[in-house]
Amino acid sequence: MPLSPAILARLKSVLPPGRALESVHDTDPFVRDWRGRYRGATPLVLQPGSTTEVAAIVAICAETGTALVPQGGNTGMVAGGIPRSGGEDVVLSLSRMKRIRDLDPVNHTMTVEAGCVLADIQAAAREAGRLFPLSLAAEGSCQIGGNLSTNAGGTAVLRYGNARDLVLGLEVVLPDGSVWDGLRALRKDNSGFDLKQVFLGAEGSLGIITAAVIKLFPRPAEVVTAMVTLTEPADATRLLSRLREASGDAVVTFEYINRNCLDLVLEHIPGTADPLDSRFAHYALVELAAGSGGARVAPVLEDVLSAGLEAGWVLDAAFAASEAQAATLWKLRETIPEAARADGGCIAHDVSVPVSRVAELLERGTALCERAIEGARVVAFGHLGDGNIHFNVVRPRGAAAAPFLERRADLTPMVDDLVSELDGSFSAEHGIGQIKRAQLRRYRSATELAVMEKIKAALDPRGIMNPGKVL
Ligand SMILES: Cc1cc2nc3c(=O)[nH]c(=O)nc-3n(C[C@H](O)[C@H](O)[C@H](O)COP(=O)(O)OP(=O)(O)OC[C@H]3O[C@@H](n4cnc5c(N)ncnc54)[C@H](O)[C@@H]3O)c2cc1C
Known part of the structure; x- marks a missing residue:
């Protein structure tokens, strides 16, 4: 139901002029999600500048039963920070509270x-x-x-x-x-x-x-960054363990990247180049850091990689000799989501499993997706050190994007079931938002859901806080 002009006027009156956006043109960036999959509607975007103003807005919403959607940078991946499509939610943007x-x-x-x-x-x-x-x-x-x-x-x-x-x-x-x-x-x-x-x-x-x-x-006194190539996914977890043991747990970052990711980045992101002369199937971007008093970490990384090269499970490595070179390696990792978007979008799965089961996830998951959609490209990357893989799938080369993306309905349950079988989570770091509510019901127990619902009812009995998200 649309909000009454009287409620809208009360909400606007809390803020100085110019801090309440109403026109479709002004509110548009606040109703679209980063991936471009979801679009909501709102009569009002409020931009408070202080906690007192936020509290005054929420008090009016509580009294009138008005739904409120807090929004930060709107980079969330599960459409949790945008309003629902009915136009009944007010958006509260925190972007002016930046002291x-x-x-x-x-x-x-x-x-x-x-x-x-x-x-x-x-x-x-x-x-x-x-x-x-x-x-x-x-x-x-x-x-x-x-x-x-x-x-x-x-x-x-x-x-x-x-x-x-x-x-x-x-x-x-x-x-x-x-x-x-x-x-x-x-x-x-x-x-x-x-x-x-x-x-x-x-x-x-x-x-x-x-x-x-x-x-x-x-601040660490020494940071070393390298892109390492490996024979198979199990070697990535092996490298992670060896580095953690040998360095006294100085590994800060351990990011897995498969070849499809690199191909996508090289195709869509200007200013990127293959980090090594040959093509490899599996890459790990690793970063170790040490404090000023501790032992140096560069020799540790070199020793572990030399041993791996000799044994044949490490294939090659590119070391960053400067901050600029490290940034170049990082760009290959960080622009993967942007490259997938430029390619027409992906069927995304932000999943986690115990680190000891990541290789199985990568191998079985890839076979599953390639069998389900001929030519589909598994773009698997992410925080292997935490057992968290962005197990994403992009369209077969030359295929139209829209019909491919419709296959999400059958592909995602297959991937999520595999993750569940491996004792993992269907949502590692992106949350639930609007997109993963059904999975929350499917994979979490009735007891767990009942506790969440009791907490929600106790704190927000009128259900005004970001309705239609999470629960
Ligand atoms: C290129 C790219 C890479 C990313 N990489 C990662 C990654 O490596 N790891 C990761 O975890 N995420 C990642 N994300 C997802 C996203 O950036 C994070 O979830 C981020 O923390 C969201 O912050 P935001 O300010 O954009 O929040 P928004 O998208 O604005 O909001 C996210 C959720 O938080 C709520 N919210 C926002 N502000 C408040 C507040 N002040 N009080 C209460 N609720 C609030 C919103 O209602 C919404 O439900 C990535 C996103 C992109 C686009």
Whole structure:
């Protein structure tokens, strides 16, 4: 049902002029998802600049039963941050709340508002001689509120953990409009339930994160980056184990890339080139880092790779001799989603299995998809170090994109069932949003779902927070 003009007027009155967008032209970027698969509708996009303004907006929504969709950088992969198509949801964009409220280098913490862009937070930490390790290809536009609400993973989880592990405190506007100030910068605090965990990864369905205390780390003194080629997927997990053992767990990144990914990137992304002279089936982008007091990691990487080359399971490697060369290798990894989009889109599966079962996933999954759709290209890549593979499939060369993408309906359950058989998850780091609600019902137990529903009902009894997402 469309929202009444009286409610819209009350919501707009909270903000200074120019902070409420209404025309279709102005609201359009806020209703489309990054992959271009989903489009919603909204009568109003609100852009508050403070927690007080957010709280005033939510209080009106709570009183009037108005549905609210929090949105950060809108780079989410499961269409969780865009409104539903009926035009009944108001969008609350956090992008104007981008103040760094505090940076404490001694405590190794930073207090940031939800709309801070991830790359800006990384830069501020760098300027203070510190590291904020959350890193993902969308870091130039995604925002910390979105990162925390999706419990983002990215490329450094192996060493530093998911977004959830990088948070000490939160400030949240609850669905009744009250503000929970949990901005404590403490590494030890067992004073009752750890409430922040409820909101981290909740995809805006339980409240609006307005600020967070995040953890900083010392900057590594030495970082080595290499692209390694391997005979088969099992060799990638073997390399990961050897590197972790030999380096004293100094592996920060271990990204798997199959050849189809590289072919796609070389075809669609300008300024990219094959990292090695020959073509190989399996690649791993690895990065190790060491602090100033520790042993150097470059010799460790060289030793492990030499042993692998001698034994025949490592085939070749390209070492980055400078930051610029490392960036060139990273570009090959980070532009894979963009290349798949340029190719006409993909049937995407963001899945995880225990690291010890990744090779089986890659081998059995590839055979399954190639059997189901002749000529389909499996574009498998991602965070092998966390057991998280983006097991995506692009159309056969020359085939039309639309009919291929319709095969999602039969391909995805096959992949998800395989992942479930391997004791994995159908959603490793992208969340549920609108897209994976059916899978949540299929693969999670009635007990688990009932607990989630009780938490939702307790915090948001009117169901105004991001309805139609997650549950
Ligand atoms: C090229 C590319 C690469 C990516 N790589 C990775 C990756 O490696 N790892 C990974 O985990 N993800 C990855 N993603 C997905 C995405 O970038 C992350 O999920 C990111 O954390 C989303 O942040 P955002 O600000 O864009 O959130 P949005 O897309 O705006 O929102 C995501 C969800 O969070 C909710 N939300 C947003 N802000 C708030 C808030 N302040 N309070 C409450 N709820 C809120 C929204 O309602 C929505 O449900 C990638 C995306 C792209 C486009």
